[in-house]
Structure formats: C-alpha cells, structure tokens
Amino acid sequence: MTEGPVEEKERGAIRKHLEAVPAMSDTDFAFAVHATDGQARTGAITMPRGKIRTPAFMPVGTAGTVKAMYASQVRDLGADVVLGNTYHLMLRPGAERMARLGGLHRFMRWDGPILTDSGGFQVMSLSALRKLDEQGVTFRSHVDGTAHHMSPERSIEIQGLLGSDIQMQLDECVRLPAEREAIEKAMRLSLRWAERCRTAFGEQPGKAMFGIVQGGDVPELRIESARALADLDLKGYAIGGLAVGEPQAVMLAMIETVEPHLPSTKPRYLMGVGTPDDLMRSVARGIDMFDCVMPTRAGRHGLAYTRHGRINLRNARHAEDTRPLDEASACEASRAYSRAYLHHLVRSDEILGMMLLTWNNLAYYQDLMAGMRVAITEGRLDAFCEETRAGWARAERDAAG
Known part of the structure; x- marks a missing residue:
C-alpha cells in the first residue's frame, strides 16, 4: 500500500499549505x-x-x-x-x-x-x-x-x-x-x-x-x-x-x-x-x-424524542391528533406542526417528515443538555433528572389510557 511519488508530493504540498495558514486567534485549547x-x-x-x-x-x-x-x-x-x-x-x-x-x-x-x-x-x-x-x-x-x-x-x-x-x-x-x-x-x-x-x-x-x-x-x-x-x-x-x-x-x-x-x-x-x-x-x-446518531437516525424513521417521552409517528393513533409534539418548545418543528401532519408525512415517506422530526430531536437533546448545565450550577441535577423521567412516565400512562 505504498504511495507513488505523485501522491506523496501532493500530500507534502498540502501539508505545507496548511502549515502556512495563520492561526485564527491566540486562544489555545x-x-x-x-x-x-x-x-x-x-x-x-x-x-x-x-x-x-x-x-x-x-x-x-x-x-x-x-x-x-x-x-x-x-x-x-x-x-x-x-x-x-x-x-x-x-x-x-x-x-x-x-x-x-x-x-x-x-x-x-x-x-x-x-x-x-x-x-x-x-x-x-x-x-x-x-x-x-x-x-x-x-x-x-x-x-x-x-x-x-x-x-x-x-x-x-x-x-x-x-x-x-x-x-x-x-x-x-x-x-x-x-x-x-x-x-x-x-x-x-x-x-x-x-x-x-x-x-x-x-x-x-x-x-x-x-x-x-x-x-x-x-x-x-x-x-x-x-x-x-x-x-x-x-x-x-x-x-x-x-x-x-x-x-x-x-x-x-x-x-x-x-x-x-x-x-x-x-x-x-x-x-x-x-x-x-x-x-x-x-x-x-x-x-x-x-x-x-440516535436523534438523527430516529427522526428519519418516524420517532420523536420529547419531554413527553418517545413518540412513534408511524402509529395510527396519531392520524387525527391535532396536538404538536411539544407546545412549549422553542423549536418550530416541535410546536408548529400537528402530530397528524407529521404522521401523514412519515407514512407517505415524505422528506419533510424526516427533516422536521430530526429538527425536533436535536432540539430536544440540546434542551436536555442545557437543562442539565443549569441544574448542575444550581446543585439540583438529581431533582432535574427525576422530574424529567417523571414527565416521560406520566406521558406513557396517559397514552395507555
């Protein structure tokens, strides 16, 4: 798997080019x-x-x-x-x-x-x-x-x-x-x-x-x-x-x-x-x-992560559900589209469905991390995590009827 002189010359030239690029700032890691x-x-x-x-x-x-x-x-x-x-x-x-x-x-x-x-x-x-x-x-x-x-x-x-x-x-x-x-x-x-x-x-x-x-x-x-x-x-x-x-x-x-x-x-x-x-x-x-890859992969397969737990938009029970995924979310994908619409997009294999659910999932993950950062600062991470899990459990009970 040795390289020929052309490849090695090209790589050498690229290395010199990269070394010549000035640092963006004096900030170190x-x-x-x-x-x-x-x-x-x-x-x-x-x-x-x-x-x-x-x-x-x-x-x-x-x-x-x-x-x-x-x-x-x-x-x-x-x-x-x-x-x-x-x-x-x-x-x-x-x-x-x-x-x-x-x-x-x-x-x-x-x-x-x-x-x-x-x-x-x-x-x-x-x-x-x-x-x-x-x-x-x-x-x-x-x-x-x-x-x-x-x-x-x-x-x-x-x-x-x-x-x-x-x-x-x-x-x-x-x-x-x-x-x-x-x-x-x-x-x-x-x-x-x-x-x-x-x-x-x-x-x-x-x-x-x-x-x-x-x-x-x-x-x-x-x-x-x-x-x-x-x-x-x-x-x-x-x-x-x-x-x-x-x-x-x-x-x-x-x-x-x-x-x-x-x-x-x-x-x-x-x-x-x-x-x-x-x-x-x-x-x-x-x-x-x-x-x-979980939040992005799940979004492409019809699964939403929310503060209400996981929601499978392929499920027929969402076909006439006018609620958004999360009305309190700052993310447009989470609060502005009905579950019925998202269900339709997913079942129709529309690209927009994958985009909206991926957007929602990444928003939820970032909100979760931000919430933990605040909770650690306030010395209440355990309570934050218990409250988050309790929210998932309540949503599962409500969904089960």
Missing part, C-alpha cells in the same frame, strides 16, 4: 470546570473557533452534514460542536481533496469547533476484508471495494487535512460480549497506537488530540488503560468500546470504574452514547461530552 454537583460538572472548552459548553451533545455529521439539517439550524439549536467521521470522509470526497477545498469547516459551512473520530470503529464495522496488525489496519472500502491502509499516523494526518479541532487517536474497538483475551489484546494495541498518534499529532496550538480508554467490560483493563493514557498528558480523554451491545448497567459501571483514574482537569468524552436517559446517568457520573 483550555478546559475549565465552573460548577459541580456530586460527580457531575459543568464548564467549558475554549478553542480558537469558539467555546464548547459542557456537558455537551455533539450532533453527528458523518459525511460533512448532520443529516436532514442545515448547519445554521444545528447552530441555532444550541450545538457548539459537531462530529465528522474520518472513515467516510477519507473515502468521499477524500482527505487531500478536502484540504484543497479549504477544509471541512468551509466545506460544510460550519464555523464552530469540529471533532473528528479516528475512523477505527467504522473500519472494524463497515469495511470488508480487513486485516489488522501492529502497523494499522488494511481494508477495502464498503463503497467501491478499493484498498486502503489506516495507520495511527495516517489517521492523524487525515484528521489534520480535514482541519478538525479535536482529533481522536486510532484504536481497536471490540464489540461486547467478547473474550477477555480479545479485549486485552485490543486494549494494549490501542495504547501503543495512542503513543504513535501523540507523536504524529505533535504540538498544534489551539487544537487537541484525545486518547480513548478501552478494556471492554473488564474493570482492571479499563483502569490500566485509563492510567496509561493519563500518563501521556493528552488534552482530553474518551471512553470507547461502550454502547456496543452491553446493558446500560455495564456501561455505567465502566464509567464509574474509569472516572477516578482520568485527570479531573481534562474533558471526558463518552463515545457513541446515547438515549436521553443514558445522557443523564452519564453526566451524573462525570462525563462532559457525548455524540450519537
């Missing part, structure tokens, strides 16, 4: 905790492209777009940061092409911070005929079958070409349940890759590289991974390899296991999570950042 409530905390990550209020939910913009949303809508809902996917963007339109076009921010018209994942999870889950070794992973694209090689260094290089503000180390994610031997092997490989990613990332003022704690559902492996990554003194730390098939109780237990071993002065990011209840329980355990 910084994280500050403003208030705590038990293990929960609220604060902010400050970067040249803006401030990320924590706890934060990052809408997933897999291929340079948060599906069914304009970037301006996502920003207006209160999102400070979005996530881009290295695997998908390296395949289409390509990292080098993205750099020539001015980077992902310009490409998707998002001027705030962008976090990119390493591409490792998608390589493991989507690509065909993959081969993993110490150097990285060789795989064939799920799009057109072309061969690619992803090393820790190449992952960091791609994320740099995309122009992301927070970059993730390449890791190996093992789906649970799994044998301890496989979990331990993947954890140790991920630690070695973290060191290589740190070297490849170097010093980039205003940007950050996060490590990823692995170790499956084995507490001592999680602790070893967290401690080793903490020794690398990275800008932030993610907990990976959860929400991959294990029960919620296992996920929460692993957060409780890892949290004491991560630096309290660095942001903590729980990858790929989750439901509104997952978010509340994880924030209560000290998590600062989240991402998940």
Whole structure:
C-alpha cells in the first residue's frame, strides 16, 4: 500500500499549505470546570473557533452534514460542536481533496469547533476484508471495494487535512460480549497506537488530540488503560468500546470504574452514547461530552424524542391528533406542526417528515443538555433528572389510557 511519488508530493504540498495558514486567534485549547454537583460538572472548552459548553451533545455529521439539517439550524439549536467521521470522509470526497477545498469547516459551512473520530470503529464495522496488525489496519472500502491502509499516523494526518479541532487517536474497538483475551489484546494495541498518534499529532496550538480508554467490560483493563493514557498528558480523554451491545448497567459501571483514574482537569468524552436517559446517568457520573446518531437516525424513521417521552409517528393513533409534539418548545418543528401532519408525512415517506422530526430531536437533546448545565450550577441535577423521567412516565400512562 505504498504511495507513488505523485501522491506523496501532493500530500507534502498540502501539508505545507496548511502549515502556512495563520492561526485564527491566540486562544489555545483550555478546559475549565465552573460548577459541580456530586460527580457531575459543568464548564467549558475554549478553542480558537469558539467555546464548547459542557456537558455537551455533539450532533453527528458523518459525511460533512448532520443529516436532514442545515448547519445554521444545528447552530441555532444550541450545538457548539459537531462530529465528522474520518472513515467516510477519507473515502468521499477524500482527505487531500478536502484540504484543497479549504477544509471541512468551509466545506460544510460550519464555523464552530469540529471533532473528528479516528475512523477505527467504522473500519472494524463497515469495511470488508480487513486485516489488522501492529502497523494499522488494511481494508477495502464498503463503497467501491478499493484498498486502503489506516495507520495511527495516517489517521492523524487525515484528521489534520480535514482541519478538525479535536482529533481522536486510532484504536481497536471490540464489540461486547467478547473474550477477555480479545479485549486485552485490543486494549494494549490501542495504547501503543495512542503513543504513535501523540507523536504524529505533535504540538498544534489551539487544537487537541484525545486518547480513548478501552478494556471492554473488564474493570482492571479499563483502569490500566485509563492510567496509561493519563500518563501521556493528552488534552482530553474518551471512553470507547461502550454502547456496543452491553446493558446500560455495564456501561455505567465502566464509567464509574474509569472516572477516578482520568485527570479531573481534562474533558471526558463518552463515545457513541446515547438515549436521553443514558445522557443523564452519564453526566451524573462525570462525563462532559457525548455524540450519537440516535436523534438523527430516529427522526428519519418516524420517532420523536420529547419531554413527553418517545413518540412513534408511524402509529395510527396519531392520524387525527391535532396536538404538536411539544407546545412549549422553542423549536418550530416541535410546536408548529400537528402530530397528524407529521404522521401523514412519515407514512407517505415524505422528506419533510424526516427533516422536521430530526429538527425536533436535536432540539430536544440540546434542551436536555442545557437543562442539565443549569441544574448542575444550581446543585439540583438529581431533582432535574427525576422530574424529567417523571414527565416521560406520566406521558406513557396517559397514552395507555
């Protein structure tokens, strides 16, 4: 999988171009905790492209777009940061092409911070005929079958070409349940890759590289991974390899296991999570950042998240329901369209239905995060979470008649 002189020359020219771009400001990456409530905390990550209020939910913009949303809508809902996917963007339109076009921010018209994942999870889950070794992973694209090689260094290089503000180390994610031997092997490989990613990332003022704690559902492996990554003194730390098939109780237990071993002065990011209840329980355990495709994917399949709980708009009982999803919401999609209309759009496979429900779902997620930030500041997170769950329960009882 070696590159020819033309490709290497082009990549070298792109790197020089990116290095010549002046910094947007003198602001470096910084994280500050403003208030705590038990293990929960609220604060902010400050970067040249803006401030990320924590706890934060990052809408997933897999291929340079948060599906069914304009970037301006996502920003207006209160999102400070979005996530881009290295695997998908390296395949289409390509990292080098993205750099020539001015980077992902310009490409998707998002001027705030962008976090990119390493591409490792998608390589493991989507690509065909993959081969993993110490150097990285060789795989064939799920799009057109072309061969690619992803090393820790190449992952960091791609994320740099995309122009992301927070970059993730390449890791190996093992789906649970799994044998301890496989979990331990993947954890140790991920630690070695973290060191290589740190070297490849170097010093980039205003940007950050996060490590990823692995170790499956084995507490001592999680602790070893967290401690080793903490020794690398990275800008932030993610907990990976959860929400991959294990029960919620296992996920929460692993957060409780890892949290004491991560630096309290660095942001903590729980990858790929989750439901509104997952978010509340994880924030209560000290998590600062989240991402998940759930609100956007649910919106495309007729499911709405609201303070009244989940509402399946495919259900026939909504066919003549003139109520909006949430009359008190500031989001137009939530308060201005009847459930009957949304039911009609969903059952008719109209694109507008997907757009409105995605809009509603992301609004609800951002409102939930904002509510938790205020509750932590006021020292009443437990009460906020109990009230939120009680609202869901009341709505379920009313729906059951």
